[in-house]
Amino acid sequence: MMKAFLNLILPPICPICAQGAEDGRFCQRCFDSIRFIKSPICSCCGTPFVAEESEDHLCGVCIKTKRPFSKARSIGFYEGNLLEAIHRFKYNGKTSLSKPLGKIMLDRFSPNNYDLIVPVPLHRARLKERGFNQSLLLARELARTYKLPIDYLNLKKIRATDAQINLKGKDRVANVKGAFAVEDDKAFDGKRVLLIDDVYTTGATIVECGKVLKKAGAKDIDVLTLARVVNL
Ligand SMILES: [Zn+2]
Numbered sequence: 001m002m003k004a005f006l007n008l009i010l011p012p013i014c015p016i017c018a019q020g021a022e023d024g025r026f027c028q029r030c031f032d033s034i035r036f037i038k039s040p041i042c043s044c045c046g047t048p049f050v051a052e053e054s055e056d057h058l059c060g061v062c063i064k065t066k067r068p069f070s071k072a073r074s075i076g077f078y079e080g081n082l083l084e085a086i087h088r089f090k091y092n093g094k095t096s097l098s099k100p101l102g103k104i105m106l107d108r109f110s111p112n113n114y115d116l117i118v119p120v121p122l123h124r125a126r127l128k129e130r131g132f133n134q135s136l137l138l139a140r141e142l143a144r145t146y147k148l149p150i151d152y153l154n155l156k157k158i159r160a161t162d163a164q165i166n167l168k169g170k171d172r173v174a175n176v177k178g179a180f181a182v183e184d185d186k187a188f189d190g191k192r193v194l195l196i197d198d199v200y201t202t203g204a205t206i207v208e209c210g211k212v213l214k215k216a217g218a219k220d221i222d223v224l225t226l227a228r229v230v231n232l
């Protein structure tokens with residue numbers, strides 16, 4: 001009743017274009033403008049391939065390198081309206097965007113049997129400055145629907161790092177090396193973990209978090225990010 005009344009006096013709007021939309025969702029036009037990541041992709045790290053007519057297979061990096069996760073998936077390309085929405089969410093403090101952004105993650109991801117959802121942590125200085133961890137807000141949307149616990153305390157970012165987006169390949173790996181640590185190994189021991197982040201840039205952050213979780217005894221790790229930087 002209350003909700004119906006609120007919708008009447010304050011009709012829900014699209015968080016991107018401010019036109020009318022279904023409550024907590026993007027309007028159809030903005031939704032349709034998002035370029036979603038589809039097969040063929042790397043069956044491990046999820047990077048999309050250019051060739052249209054092929055099946056998912058391992059990419060060159062995943063053939064050569066042992067990955068700490070079983071699969072990493074991203075919902076859309078980090079561009080256009082999705083990039084715009086993530087920027088408003090993250091840098092302009094529009095935390096209400098976690099709802100529509102979380103929904104598009106839920107709509108386009110099939111979960112396995114996870115024990116735990118873990119958001120990629122922020123360093124405390126960054127958390128203080130921003131006031132919230134965007135990955136935790138997204139993780140909450142998933143946890144609510146999947147009915148899974150979230151652990152946002154035991155994976156910690158112990159060293160501040162530069163923004164990955166400003167760095168080149170090798171520097172990104174060095175930038176995050178040793179930046180994460182686990183507080184209590186028992187929290188992850190034998191657990192199947194779904195690791196959540198907002199943007200997958202080169203995967204260096206995810207790989208580093210994955211390694212630390214594996215070392216703490218995590219049995220299996222899948223990764224889900226909202227967007228991915230793709231240079232096709
Ligand atoms: Zn819109």
Ligand SMILES: [Zn+2]
Nearest residue numbers: 042045059062
């Ligand atoms: Zn791969």
